[in-house]
Amino acid sequence: MTVTAVELLEAAGAARIEHPGGTLLDHLKRVEAVLDTWGARPALASAGLCHAFYGTDGFPTSLLELEHRAALAEAIGAEVEDLVYFYASCDRKASYRGLAEQDGLFRDRFTGAEFPPTAQQRRDFAELTAANELDLAAVNPDIRARYGSGLRTLFGRWRPLLSAPAWAHCRDVLG
Template sequence: MLQAAGAERIEHPGGTLLAHLGWVSALLSSWSARPALVSAGLCHAFYGTDGFPVALLDLGRRAELAEAIGTEAEAIVYFYASCDRKSSYRGLIDDTGLCTGLFTDRFTGDRTRPSPEACRDFAELTAANELDIAAVSPQMRALHGAHLLALFTRWRPLLSERAWAHCRSVLDRADH
């Protein structure tokens, strides 16, 4: 599906979108993420994102992606792609580290309180995505590294130990 959608022809920091999707999936796998999250990592940009508007598949075709990767993985992909970052990132968790904030769906405008598992999946996938970009692009790391480190530090309760260690190794560099 990725090749049919032309992911290998779409430019992305560090190479192509296809390469980035593979790296995000591999990174999640290296963190021992469950199979549905690893599959979601491979397909996380299918519907575009708030930060990368190129969609590989129209939302009206969600059933096709669900058939290919499973309904759980597709639900993670949709949740990730639907995030209105400006209104969702800051308040995703409260000061105690609990996922109690409101999440805004950029496609529908709906505001919901995601489950703790959905918050953890979202945080891990966001970290894998952003860390892959920061690792391959010194310019992106210099521009956004400090902000990402602050975000992931706030989200620390949602991240696995391996994800947090990777955050520190990529974002604690002196060049940002």
């Protein structure tokens, strides 16, 4: 029997972790759905569902330790796991500013390694970040009020990386 990503998330406790708009699992499902509505390729939408397995720079709760990367890749697919790791590994302070620049550096918060991500990595990261942050802003007016201006500025800088549906959603949620 194949275990689904939702079953893995449930087993890891995502349905019991409070998060804006309900539980972490609720949020993850919404992020996947947003990416689907934007026309994201299946691997990126699946990464939206799974993006919190290793925690993030903004949400440190980890559902799975990094030593289990191979097991997660076997369960959700290597491409999806690579996207999940890349998203989780982002040192936001070091990486966000230069993400839209071809030679901008990305810092892995787990290893400290810095490198220029590929164009595809930059686009995927920007789309997943937008879907994640826009979900939080849409379900929680306090988050939108506190972070909306900064997110508008960030996504404006990332505009070349965002799909037309993602950019339209940014404008709809953030004004």
